Amino acid sequence: MVISLKELTTKELLAPGHRLCAGCGPSIATRMALKAARGPLVVTNATGCVEVSTTIFPYTAWRIPWIHSLFENAAATAAGIEAGFKALGKRKNTKNHIDIIALGGDGGTFDIGIQALSGALERGHDFVYICYDNEAYMNTGIQRSGATPRGASTTTSPAGEIIPGKRGLKKDFIGICVAHQIEYAATASIGFPNDYITKVRKALEVNGPAVIHVLAPCPLGWRADPINTVKLAKLAVQTTVFPIYEVEDGKYKLNIRIKKPIEVEEYLKLQGRFRHIFNPKFRDVLEAIKQDITTNWERILRLCNVNP
Amino acid sequence: MTLHIVKKEYIRSETPSLSHVKDSSTRVQNGSVTMKNQEVVGFNGDEAVAYAVKQSDVNVIAAYPITPQTIIVERLSEYVADGDIDSEFVCVESEHSALSACIGASLTGARVFTATASQGLALMHEVLYATSGLRCPIVMAVVNRALSAPINIHNDRSDMMGSRDCGWVQIYAENSQEVYDWIIQAFRISEHQNIQLPIAVNLDGFVISHSMENVYVLPNKDVKKFLPPRKTRYKIDPTHPISFGGLFLQDYYYELKRQQEEALRQTSKILDQVGKEYYKISGREYGSLEVCGMEDADVAILCMGSTAGTVRSVLRKLRADGKKVGLIKLWLYRPFPIDELFSVIENLKALVVMDMALSFGAPFGALCSDVASILQIKKKDLKIFNVIYGLGGRDITPSEIEDIFNDALEIAKTGIVKDYVKFVGVRE
Structure with a gap:
């Protein structure tokens, strides 16, 4: 299934004029996700950039019902919304289905919201969880999260004289979701809109929980030129830093095959958060990053049953 | 302004003892009101909560078990499993998620209930404020229990007292009968158009929650009449989209909180009105x-x-x-x-x-x-x-x-x- 441009809703459910930055990846991720709407829709938002910048009272950019209450509870709130619809639907005997999307950043998802998400996935609520991943807590000023990749300099994993940015790997978030044996989970990148929007629609059509993990670069936090947001989102895929795949009923499928990966330096050098690893004294970090990427890519290829 | 004060006589009056009540047709006189058709049932406090919730036609229950509240969620689970009530029971993975799910459910326009105690209430702490700030009418039974450390499962009120500034209406019941009566009234007060605030009905852990007492219960039809389905203009409606819980900065936050305080202060008045109506159907008088x-x-x-x-x-x-x-x-x-x-x-x-x-x-x-x-x-x-x-x-x-x-x-x-x-x- 691929959604063509003609099928996309021409409605802008996220109105322009919100206060997200120029070149903001998450704003693109949000707008595109809403393009996949197949009917009435409600969004529940975890605390984060998208939440604060779209709803500064008395304004709101949301042309659909939208709820924010706290940071770590988007999935639990979605579960409650679903239960409410179900219970009231029983009484009224109506079939007016309203889709539910829970939207959270990587901090609200990988870290503080993972428990609520795990619970909601296990219970099988009919909703779509979209994690827009900009690889750190950008709203509070670029602090590392469980989604920050090795070597990235953030304000809480700064590149110092001794410690070269974040130590350790980014979590395998989709792997965690897949372990709940849900029907649908996928990665996506705002650099590949057709793939992303199609996946959101697919996720909406699942009768149960579904998860989309979309890479959405943050120029401010990545210390990159805002003009390069989409370029970076593409390069992350083309360098195999961020593999694009989906998992249907436990079966992995590679969606974007990269035969000849672009050199990872092409991706890293556009970002100030990796500037320090080009210092010869941190050469081993660059090597470790490259090794991480290769290992992960090979792992995904194996899971997708694709020969390198 | 006339104040409503409920008085109890200390000289024992000639009220019939409960043992005289054999079945639902027995008429019991209590003052001028006839407590007709009220069955007397043996309930501990937790069971009284669950039974009141059952009769209150609740749409969504989201809860997490914790001693000494457990019996409430167990009974409610049984009611749902047996089809006695058509509520959706969301058995969540934490109290934080329990109340978060209640917020989501409440914003769909549903009638919502949850229950907790002690550490559970403490874990909910930030959600308590979100619930009242979003003006979600939710009824929660809090079975009061001491807080850790050291761990202790028995009764004191450090749990609710520790969260007393959370903007919820807070009621304390003396026994199982009061627990039953307050839960039913709480939905009416909480969902009142001028209030739209969550209510915590507190009952002492074990002392009330696990002590079997005689409880007069109202006939289902009386509760149904007293408590019609919830109505609200402020809910998730794709034809009239509302953004709930946006960012309120220095220029608006204070006004919102002032309104919230005003709504909370109005509660006494509404509580008295609801109490009067409840007296008519139950013969039991309540107030502040x-x-x-x-x-x-x-x-x-x-x-x-x-x-x-x-x-x-x-x-x-x-x-x-x-x-x-x-x-x-x-x-x-x-x-x-x-x-x-x-x-x-x-x-x-x-x-x-x-x-x-x-x-x-x-x-x-x-x-x-x-x-x-x-x-x-x-x-x-x-x-x-x-x-x-x-x-x-x-x-x-x-x-x-x-x-x-x-x-x-x-x-x-x-x-x-x-x-x-x-x-x-x-x-x-």
């Missing part, structure tokens, strides 16, 4: 507070929850000895019934305020701090002292209550307060 012997009392104990039962029993004994003692039992803790309290303490010489929770480092326990602060405005001459008791489930005995009354009588005589805070029942 209940008094006993306050017409001519020289001294009084002010307390909440199950303690009131012990105090009343001691009061009857002391009254028989001719001692002018009184009892003020607060049902409503937030909003604090200031005017009602003033109206009953006018001729009092000494007042004891009993706190079943410590407010570490504060001048008094939280309840006493509230009382002391308002006395400062209107009745400076009233002698007051604070009793801290019952922490971690330590029993408070009738003889201890008697001592407290006698201390108060001594103070009324001499005008001298030696200890402003007394730790009763502790070994030290």
